[in-house]
Amino acid sequence: MGRSWRFVGRRRDRGRGRSSGGNSGGYLDVVNVLLSHGASLNEHNVVGRTPLMKAACGGHVEVAKVLLERGASINTRSNEHNESALSVASYKGHPELRLQKVAQVAVVELLLEYGAEINSSTFPLPSPLECAISNSHLDVTTLPIEAGGNINGAISNGNTYLMMAAGKGDQRMVELILGYGAAVDAEMENGETALMISCKKGHTVAASVLLSYGANVEHMTADKRTPLMEASRAGHFTTANLLIEKGARK
Numbered sequence: 001m002g003r004s005w006r007f008v009g010r011r012r013d014r015g016r017g018r019s020s021g022g023n024s025g026g027y028l029d030v031v032n033v034l035l036s037h038g039a040s041l042n043e044h045n046v047v048g049r050t051p052l053m054k055a056a057c058g059g060h061v062e063v064a065k066v067l068l069e070r071g072a073s074i075n076t077r078s079n080e081h082n083e084s085a086l087s088v089a090s091y092k093g094h095p096e097l098r099l100q101k102v103a104q105v106a107v108v109e110l111l112l113e114y115g116a117e118i119n120s121s122t123f124p125l126p127s128p129l130e131c132a133i134s135n136s137h138l139d140v141t142t143l144p145i146e147a148g149g150n151i152n153g154a155i156s157n158g159n160t161y162l163m164m165a166a167g168k169g170d171q172r173m174v175e176l177i178l179g180y181g182a183a184v185d186a187e188m189e190n191g192e193t194a195l196m197i198s199c200k201k202g203h204t205v206a207a208s209v210l211l212s213y214g215a216n217v218e219h220m221t222a223d224k225r226t227p228l229m230e231a232s233r234a235g236h237f238t239t240a241n242l243l244i245e246k247g248a249r250k
Contacts, residue, residue, distance in 0.1 A: 028062050041072045048079025049088075056089040059103030061110060068114045075117050084128070086116040090140050091131035105139050108132075118149045126155065133161055133177075136170055141177075151182045158188040166194040166210060169203030178213045185214075191221030199227040199243065202236035207243070217248045 031051075035041070042050050052072040055063040064085075068074065077084055089107040108128075112118070119127060129149045132140040145151055152160060162182040165173035174194075178184060185193050195215040198206040207227075211217060220226050228248040231239040244250065 027060055028066065031063050031066055035066075035070055041067060041070055042076060044079060047081070048077070049083065050076055050078075050085075052076075052085045053078060053083060053088050056085040056107050056111065057092050059089075059092065059107055061103065061106045064107055064110055068110070074111060074114050075120070084117065084120065086111045086118075086128040086144075087126070087131050090128040090137065090144070091135055101137070101139060104137070105143070108140050108143050112143060112147045118144045118147055119153060127153065129153070129161060130155055130164065133164055133170075133173055134168075136168075136173060138172055138176055141173065145180050151177060151180050152186065157190075158186075160186050160194070162186065163188065163192075163194045163197050166198040166203065166206050167201060169198065169201065169206045171205045171209055174198075174206050174209045178209070184210060185216050185219065191223070191225075193219050193227075195219065196221075196225070196227045196230050199236065199239050200230035200234050202231070202234060202239050204236070204239045204242055207239055211242075211246050217243055217246045 039051075041052075044050055045054075049057075050072065052064060052067045052074065053076075055067060074086075075084055086108065089104055089111060092104055116128070118129070126134070127149075129141065129144050129151075132144070151162075154160060155164060160182065162174065162177045162184070163186070165177055185195075187193055193215065195207060195210045195217070196219065198210060207215075217227060226248070228240055228243045228250070231237075231243060
């Protein structure tokens with residue numbers, strides 16, 4: 001990608017502890033000038049990112065909109081990591097920084113409006129939904145689900161989005177995913193469920209949420225492991241006591 005595109009996606013206040021909040025500032029004017037002089041919409045930089053990916057990464061909604069209106073390819077993948085604009089937008093931004101979160105939500109909404117692929121997952125890049133869940137973006141996670149994302153889609157080895165959230169002990173994400181109908185007792189290839197994963201990591205609150213949605217407290221894998229065994233072996237006795245209270249046999 002020519003030097004002219006390198007500014008797209010950068011944050012003017014990087015290093016000062018603040019987010020750009022999606023304010024494209026002077027970027028939009030420069031983008032319009034570049035496009036009027038024939039700059040390529042879909043040119044890849046050294047890591048294979050396009051201008052749209054850079055804008056999505058930086059939360060620059062207006063820049064992304066102009067690029068899309070001019071015909072930028074929305075589902076192009078980067079050469080190095082197989083990233084898409086939607087995947088990058090779903091992952092970026094700190095969920096506790098309000099302005100940055102608002103900007104990323106707006107970018108994701110825009111990309112979905114223009115037909116970004118929701119359930120695509122090409123190694124080594126996870127799907128947009130997985131990107132949002134991995135970074136605890138509740139608002140961003142909701143968008144692809146409501147746009148038709150498969151909440152029970154497998155990530156790898158039968159691992160589901162619910163298992164991913166449970167393994168992180170992300171109570172709010174677990175509640176969100178279950179609220180959208182995720183299968184609470186889905187099994188990995190090794191027979192483990194989301195409850196087992198949360199128990200062996202000592203995530204008591206997440207385990208409690210799973211149990212409230214009907215997770216099988218007595219689930220047993222082919223090699224005879226149960227949630228209570230996993231919690232006890234790992235020394236997570238608070239979690240183990242919860243399971244016993246919910247009917248697990250000692």
